[in-house]
Structures are given as structure tokens and as C-alpha cells.
Amino acid sequence: MKLTLKIWRQKNANTKGELKTYPIDGIEGDMSFLEMLDVLNEGLINKGEEPVVFDHDCREGICGSCSLQINGEPHGPDRLITTCQLHMRMFKDGDTIVIEPFRATAFPVIKDLVVDRSSFDRIQQAGGFISVNTSGNTIDANAIPVNKHDADESFNAATCIGCGACVAACKNASAMLFTSAKVSQFALLPQGKTEATERVLNMVAQMDKEGFGNCSNTGACEIECPKGISLENIARMNREYLGASIKG
Amino acid sequence: MSILDSKIPKGPLADKWTKHKNDINLVNPANKRNIDVIMVGTGLAGGSAAATLAELGYNVKTFCYQDSPRRAHSIAAQGGINAAKNYQGDGDSTYRLFYDTIKGGDYRSREANVYRLAEVSANIIDQCVAQGVPFAREYGGMLDNRSFGGVLVSRTFYAKGQTGQQLLLGAYAAMNRQINRGKITPYNRHEMLDLVIVDGKARGIIARDLVTGKIERHSAHAVVIASGGYGNVFFLSTNAMGSNVTASWKIHKRGAYFANPCYTQIHPTCIPVSGDHQSKLTLMSESLRNDGRIWVPKKKEDAEAIRNGKKKPTDLSAEERDYYLERRYPSFGNLVPRDVASRAAKERCDAGYGVNKTGEAVYLDFASAIERYGKEQAAIHGNHNPSDAEIKKLGTQVIESKYGNLFQMYEKIVDENPYETPMMIYPAVHYTMGGVWVDYNLQSTIPGCYVTGEANFSDHGANRLGASALMQGLADGYFVLPYTIGDYLSKDIKTGKISTETKEFDEAESRVRELLNKLVNNNGTHSVDYFHKKLGKIMWDKCGMARNAEDLKSAMSEIRALREEFWKDVKVPGGMDEMNSELEKATRVADFLELGELFAKDALHRNESCGGHFREEYQTEEGEALRDDENFMYVAAWEYTGDPGNEVLHKEELDYENIEVKSRSYK
Ligand SMILES: Cc1cc2nc3c(=O)[nH]c(=O)nc-3n(C[C@H](O)[C@H](O)[C@H](O)COP(=O)(O)OP(=O)(O)OC[C@H]3O[C@@H](n4cnc5c(N)ncnc54)[C@H](O)[C@@H]3O)c2cc1C
């Protein structure tokens, strides 16, 4: 396959970036999208140019590092996968592909396609945990039976990989899907109930502080989420938040 | 040749850990506030330890190269975590888990460590459930279990195919709680590039901020390395792209012995290599062997017809298939340990029965399981005369609920639907049992420098059983290190803050600057990947699933030559005072190029086959590994001397007082 790539190049956070055009040839359908970029980079290095920098690590859809906006869509045209799981068979010979970083005020660009998502960590630090000591003096695991349906729902919410596609997909750059996934995971488990009130209040407050936008229920986040995190989580968080606000 | 002191406590096996905990010194809570600990790595091993130490009151600084601790490669672990809970009532016990692990490791691990691991395993599950880790459950609300290779009980706890993710997010949450309290300061996107030793003790590190390129000095009273495994020395592996040996190798060069580097786990069920562009390999969890049956065609003509696309696997009847694991190992069948399953796949493919274009793949087939589950479900739903289509539909649902994400991953990569046609799999490098040598307290040969998780030479001997790395990482981090490091730190309560303005820090920093300068100014002609791929090929061809003396000797000299070429000819664009992904890769590959040679040397010196280390010269008539207990029942711990090809061997003899050493049989 022969392709034309238009890639966002930006030296660092303080300089302006721009789209640059790179023709590329010899791409096979079995290559992953990032392997295609490896080929591009190898060529750039051999020509003495600086390679395109992008975040990636596991290359199997679980670490949440990779974060490319491909032809305007976070993680590209395929559904329920991350950028690193996207394969070139989704494209055809002669295509032009525009590759940009995830865009949001709360995700400033660091370099080229790499963004700073530490705002996500700070939301988790505000309350995304159960305050249990790790000393080993806990009760037997089976002393707390959990209804299978709740356990499965909690698990589904917990599979969020913190990639940020939901934010990049949202016209308001809202982090509701991400935040609600954690709130839901714990809200569905008996272990999480004790701190439920503070958790939702603190996490939502941090989310607002980081400069994420409001949710206007367009549902774009759910469509682009590689892990199929459901909008129901947002509804659950809204209920939790309302309940907590009344109490709190 | 010195004798290494493993500091195993005296007394009966089952009492050692309890007694040791009672004997060691504690630090009072007020004094803990004056003590700093550096944690390099925030995977399961580092994350759990950081959270626990911070909770105890120490000031912890964590380092990881990713942008968040949540992305450590522990996140990728799929299948599960072992614990001797005996919830299934199938005869499991601490002793049985201990026994299975020692046997699985082919009698090359330390009894006392493995027993402790088995002993604390049950606690891990309690801990994780309390943290809100959503493990799989049965309809009654109790925790569910599955089986892994090399054992005859169901002791593996899991969260679909994302067990590592859920456990790591549990540890990450525990860390977040401590970050919120100000007890952990996280340094993400930071890479440790050297260890600082003051008066013989580990007192700090030199790290590079990967965003700004700034070289930083960090001091502490103790340094813990939890930086994961070094499988990427093979270039292609199931590890993350950034997984590296650098932190371990740097401490090795400063005096920590490196143990059993040649013990590598080649995992039998990975997606086969598809072409030269391949950047990494993807695991298909061992848990799939609970339900998948492994086979190749019985007749070579059929294998050839499949390779040429003239036949499909589903065209072959049961009689035309060779379920070679079930045939060779009737009692363990598809659930033999990994090393055995990998060699058996290689044997069939080498003999010409491989089923993909390259001839390096075997089938993992779910058709029987789909049928079995389908019938079971139909009966449960009161349908006693189900049609084939109904059976298939119900069976597929069961398989999907157990392994859905793995099947999806497979389909995205291979472009085939594994519910309809068997998966193709082949062995790939996955885990490294070798690593930095540590004593019973997890301390390396450098005082104050501890090593946990996959980075240490660990509890798995020459072969690790499935679902036991997560167990070890969390055991080390939540339950072992927090005690043992306290004993060491109790002598530091009066020391006060460690200054970074000393000649030791100056020297370490200038070493790092010199290395980075050299790389960015080298002006060579080839990229880092070019060298990494070449190294990987030597490693796979000559130090891979089957090794022999001649190949290993040539691997040593080829790697040495490649290393020299690297330093002459590598090209690293960009500078050191900015984000520079090529420079990051270069420092890692430079260390792999040294480790690779020691790896081959270790494999060459071990004139026996054991676990994942298979020497062609040492095998039984049936092709099974042939150990030499008389001469090799020891841990090989290597001391750096300035040249990886000439390191000095130290032996830690292994004593088996509680287990009778036998030849391993899964027949
Ligand atoms: C695909 C896959 C599936 C697996 N499935 C299972 C399973 O089902 N069950 C099981 O028991 N085991 C499994 N394993 C093995 C297990 O996941 C690992 O052995 C274990 O998670 C390693 O944990 P760790 O904490 O030691 O290292 P890691 O999780 O690899 O963490 C390493 C940490 O060190 C940091 N780091 C590395 N180098 C540096 C440096 N120079 N400077 C600063 N920081 C650094 C990294 O950023 C990271 O935070 C699997 C492994 C793989 C690859």
C-alpha cells in the first residue's frame, strides 16, 4: 500500500505545531498502525530527520498509552480497539491519513503526538480508592459475597484503560465517562459503599478543577471508547452525585 | 568462589517466616517519617510495596518510565493469580502450592522462599478483594477459580482475561490514596539510569526526566528495584515495548550479582510472527488451555495442504488430528507446564507439521469446549434435545464470557474468527526467571538495595508456573518487603537526610551524562532498532528454546561484535535536553547488548537441561529435559568485572530438606 500521512509535528509544549506531509510506501495490511509508524520513523532516522514521537507501550490494547486521533477519530476508524490494535487492513492503497494528538485543554501537547494526561491521575488521587490498609489484616475474601451481576458490572466499569479517547471524542472535552467508570466500579461493590459520598464529590470536584468540560449527553465518548465503557456509568455517577450532594 | 549467604532463617520450614517476622527489628512510627525510600518501578511489585511502605509511614518516591503508574506492564497479565485458598475443596493447601511451584521450577528454586510465597498467597486475595478488585464470581456470590498448567487443582483467581489489569489498578489505587496523603511522591516519565552508593550502601539514584531531559539526583535510605523482566533482550517478546533491563543492569554493574540469566520462559500460546515488520508478540493466555485443545495434522500431507491453503483445519476429522500433548502426557494433557508445551510445539513444527505460512504454528481449538458447554447450558435451561445450532450458540456464549477479550484481540490481529476456526499459536519469549540475586530478605548483594517482582531471580527456579508471577509480585510488595526492609532501615533512624551534594552523586551523574552525550553525538548510520533486531535474532536462534554449546559460544562472540558495532555506528537523532524516544531506546539496548552476552555465557556453563533451559546435549531418549543434580543444583550468581563475557561465577547451593528431588514427570 502507498499512503499519504499528514502528521502533527510540534517540538515541545511552548512552540506551535503544524501538520506535515509524509508519503509512505510498502505498507501491508497485516501491520498494525503503530508498526506503520515504525516504518516511517526508521526511514526518517535513516535520512537524518527526527522521528515522530507518540506514546505506546503494551501494543495490545491494555496499557492505555497509545492515543492518536486518526482522521478525526480517537483510535481511528475501527470500533472497540485502541490505536495499537488498529491494523492497516482498515485502509486502502492511496488513502490519506491525518494523525493528530488527542485534543483537550486538560491534555496539553508535550511533543508531536504525545500529550500530558496527568489530570487523569489526579482525578483518581482525589478518591479513586477504597481506604483499606495493605497490612494483610483483612477478612477472608469469601466473607463478602457479591452478587454475580453486580460483580460483572463492576468489572466492566473497571476495564477502563485511562486512555482519554472519551475526552478527545467529546466536543466539550468532558471526562465524565472516565470518572464515572471508577465511581461505578466501587458503587457496585459492598466494599465501596463506606466512602461513596466523599469519593464522588471529590472526584467530580477534581475533574472540574482540571478544566474538563461539562457533559451534554451526546454519547460520542461511548462510541469511541475502546473498552465499551457504557453511558450507564455516567447515569449512575449522576445519581451518586445527587445523593451525595443532598447528604453532603 | 565465594559462598553466597541467602540468610534463610533457621527452624522448621512452616515456621521460618513467622519466626523471622518476630525476630527482626522494627522502626517506630515517629522515626519512619524521617526515612526515605526510592521505588524504581510501579508495577505490581513496586506499586504494592510503595503503597504499603507509605502507609507504614516512610516517605516514598516512585519512578516509572510511563506517564502513569497504571500503565506498568503488569497491566497486561491476562489469566490469573494463584492462591492456596482451597475454596474449591479440591485438596489444595499451602504445602501443595509450595510443592507444585518447586516441581514446576524443576528443583532450581529456594525452598524457604517458595514456602513463604505459598503461605502469604491466600492473604493476597483477601487484600485485593478488600480493595475492590472485581474478581470473577460464581452465581452464589463466591469467588470463582480456574486451572493453570502443571497443577491438578483449581487455585487460580481471575478477572476475565484482565487479571493483571485489575490487580494493578488495585495497587495503583492504593498508591493514589498515599499520593493524596502526601506520603508518595510520584516521578512518572522518569528513567533510572544509575545507582548511587555511599559508604557501601545504596543511597540514591540518577534519573532522567523523559519530558525535559533533565538529569536529576534523588537520595534515600534504601533503593528498591521493581523494574520488571528483561525478555526484550530477544527484541520480540510479549513484554511491552519499553520493558528493559536497565535498572537491574545498572545495579549489577555497581555490585549486585545477577542470577541465572539464562532461565527464560518461552510461552507456548502466543500469536505467531506474521512478518519482518513485527514489533512485538501477543500472548494468548494459558487459561485458554483449560478449554482449548492443541493439535497438528497427523499426516504431513495434510499439514502441507493447510499451509498452501488447499485445506482448512475444520476439514480434518478427529482421527486425522494429532492432539500431541494429550498423546504424550496423558495425565496433564493440554495443561502440562509451559516449557514442556513449548518444546512439544517446536518438535512438531520442526518435524514438518506446522500449520501456517511459515510452518511455525499449531492449533488451539475450542470446538470441543463449545460443544461441551453448549450441551451443559441447554440442559440447565431445560432444553434436553438441543439442535447443533443451539448448542453452538450457548457454548459460544460461555466461551465468550470466559475469554471474550482474548478472542477479540486474536481476531483483530489475525483477521480470523476463533469461534469458527481454531486459533494458531506458537511459543514466544514471555518471562524471565533469572534476575538480580537476592537473599531471603529480598536484598541484593549491595546493602540497602532491594529487588522485587520479576526483576529479581525470584522464586520460580528454572520455569515459572502460570499465574504465579502476579502472586510473587504482590507477595513481595504487600507482605514481604515491608517487613524485611524495616529491619535494615532500623539502623538508619539517626542518619538524617542523605545529601545529594556529594562526590558519589557527582560521579554517578557524570557517568550518566557521559553515556548520553556519547549516544547523541555518535553520528552513526543505523537506528537503535536495527541493532536491537540483530541482537534479538542471535538470541532467538542461539539462546532460544533449544541451545547447544557451539551455538552459545558463537552467540557470545556475535553479541560482543554487535555491541562494538553499536557503539561505533548507532545513530540517535535529537538531543538529550528534550523528549527523545530514540535516546531512551538506545540506553536500554546498550544494556541488552551486555546482558545478552552474559545470558549466553550462563547458558553455556550450565551443562544440563532444566525447566526453560534446554540444552540439546542433555536430554532423555524421549526428548525430555535431563537435569544434572549432582553438579548443577545451585543458583548461578554472576559478579560484574567490567566485561560481561568475563564475569565471575558465585554459587548458591540449593538444599532440599522438605521435598524429595525427583525427575519431573507430567506423563
Ligand atoms: C502478556 C503477559 C501476560 C501475563 N499473564 C500473567 C498471568 O496471567 N499471571 C501471572 O501470574 N503472570 C502473568 N504474567 C507475568 C507478570 O505479569 C509479570 O511478571 C509481572 O506483572 C511483573 O511485575 P513487576 O511489577 O515485576 O514489573 P512490571 O509490571 O513490568 O513493572 C515494571 C515497572 O518498572 C518501571 N521501570 C522499568 N525500568 C525502569 C527504569 N529504568 N527506570 C524507571 N522505571 C522503570 C516501569 O515503568 C514499571 O513501572 C504475564 C506477563 C505478560 C507479559
Ligand code: SF4
Ligand atoms: S472510558 Fe473508555 S475512552 Fe475513556 S479513558 Fe476509559 S477506556 Fe479510554
Ligand code: FES
Ligand atoms: S500501546 Fe498499550 S493500549 Fe495501545
